[in-house]
Amino acid sequence: MVDLNAQYDSIKSEIDGAISGVIHDGAFVGGKYVEQFEKNFAQYCEVKHAIGLNSGTDALYLALWALGIKEGDEVITTPFSFFATAEVVARLGATPVFVDIDPNSFNIDPELIESKITKNTKAIIPVHLYGKPAQMDKIMELAKKYNLYVIEDACQAIGAKYQGKRVGGIGDIGCFSFYPSKNLGAYGDGGMLTTNNSQIAEKIKLLHNHGAKIKYHHTHIGVSSRLDGIQAAILDVKLKYIEEWNNKRFEVAKQYNDILKNIMGIKLSEFKLDDKNTHIYHQYTFKVTNGQRDELAKELNKHGISTMIYYPIPLHLLEAMNYLNYKEGSMVETEKAAAEVLSLPIYPELESSKIRFIADKIEQFFNLSC
Numbered sequence: 001m002v003d004l005n006a007q008y009d010s011i012k013s014e015i016d017g018a019i020s021g022v023i024h025d026g027a028f029v030g031g032k033y034v035e036q037f038e039k040n041f042a043q044y045c046e047v048k049h050a051i052g053l054n055s056g057t058d059a060l061y062l063a064l065w066a067l068g069i070k071e072g073d074e075v076i077t078t079p080f081s082f083f084a085t086a087e088v089v090a091r092l093g094a095t096p097v098f099v100d101i102d103p104n105s106f107n108i109d110p111e112l113i114e115s116k117i118t119k120n121t122k123a124i125i126p127v128h129l130y131g132k133p134a135q136m137d138k139i140m141e142l143a144k145k146y147n148l149y150v151i152e153d154a155c156q157a158i159g160a161k162y163q164g165k166r167v168g169g170i171g172d173i174g175c176f177s178f179y180p181s182k183n184l185g186a187y188g189d190g191g192m193l194t195t196n197n198s199q200i201a202e203k204i205k206l207l208h209n210h211g212a213k214i215k216y217h218h219t220h221i222g223v224s225s226r227l228d229g230i231q232a233a234i235l236d237v238k239l240k241y242i243e244e245w246n247n248k249r250f251e252v253a254k255q256y257n258d259i260l261k262n263i264m265g266i267k268l269s270e271f272k273l274d275d276k277n278t279h280i281y282h283q284y285t286f287k288v289t290n291g292q293r294d295e296l297a298k299e300l301n302k303h304g305i306s307t308m309i310y311y312p313i314p315l316h317l318l319e320a321m322n323y324l325n326y327k328e329g330s331m332v333e334t335e336k337a338a339a340e341v342l343s344l345p346i347y348p349e350l351e352s353s354k355i356r357f358i359a360d361k362i363e364q365f366f367n368l369s370c
C-alpha cells in the first residue's frame, strides 16, 4: 500500500543527519527537537499551539479528557473510522453516539447530526476520512447552536484544506497521527494535538507529562504521552516535503480516476476540489457496486497488487461496541460502504507505469466478469 523505503531513499542523508543530531545532543524525550517541530507543525497547520504526543489515539484521548468529557456524556461521531475515534470516548466512560455517513464523501453526514443531539451531548468528533475534510461549516454551526466542542480527527488529513483553512485548526482541537503509514509518518509512534485555545494548550501540556509543569512538581493527575526527540527530528525533516508529497498523491489519484471512471461496477466519489478545498489522499478508495469487491481484491492480489478495506466492520457493529446495542441496518450507508469500499496503493513515489498496471488489471477483471 505504501513504499516507505522509496521515501527514505529520497531524503536519506537529511534523515540520518537528523537522527545523529538527536543522539549527539541526547535530546531523546522533549527538548529542542520536539519544540522546533511543534513550532513548525503549528505554523504549517495555521494554529497557535501544537503539542507533541505519543500517538494520534492519545491526542484524541487527551483532547476529550482535557475538555472534561466523562461518564454520562455523549459524543457524536462517525461509525466509519479507525476504532480509536470511538474507543477514546468509551475509555473515558462517555457514550459514543454514531451518526451515519454521506455515501459520497464517506464522512459523517451533517444533516443527520442534529436529531442525535441530547442534553448530554458534549462534543462532536468529525473524522476527515482518507484525507478528505468533513463538512465543517455545518458541523461548526451545530456546535455553536448547541454549545458543543468540536474535536477534529485529522489523523489521515494533515495539510488538507477546508474553505481555505487547514484541518485541525477549524474545531476546538485537532488530532494528528504520525503512525508510519500516515502521510507524515514517523519511524515509530507519534501524534500531535493542535488548538488555538491557550487554556486548552496549557492543560494538554500539563496532562501529557504527569501533570507537572515543573519537574517533580505534580499539580494534576496526568499521563505519560510525549513525542520522542528522534521522531520529532525525523518528522521535522519530512514536514518540509509534505506539500510536495500531498500534491503527488493528488496526481496519483487523478490518474486512477481517469482510468477507473469508465468502468461499470466501480463508483468513484465525486468532489468539487480546488485550491481552497483539497483532498490529500491518505487513501485512494472507491466502491465496487456489483458485489464483487472481495473477488476483485483477490484477483489483484494474484498479480502482486495489495489492496485494503478501510474499514471492513463499522464501529457500531464491532464486538467491543456491542454494549451500545446498535443493530445491523441501523447505519445503512456505513454498512453499505463497509461492504463495497476498496483502497488501492497510493504514495508520492508511485510511478505512472505501476498505476497503469494496477488499473489495467482492474479493467480486465471487470471485462471478464461482465
Ligand SMILES: *Cc1c(COP(=O)(O)O)cnc(C)c1O
Pocket: 054, 055, 056, 057, 058, 081, 082, 084, 085, 127, 153, 155, 156, 176, 177, 178, 179, 189, 190, 191
Ligand atoms: C491512525 C488513526 C488514528 C490513531 O492514530 P495512532 O497514532 O495510530 O494512535 C485515529 N483516527 C484515525 C482516523 C486514524 O486514521
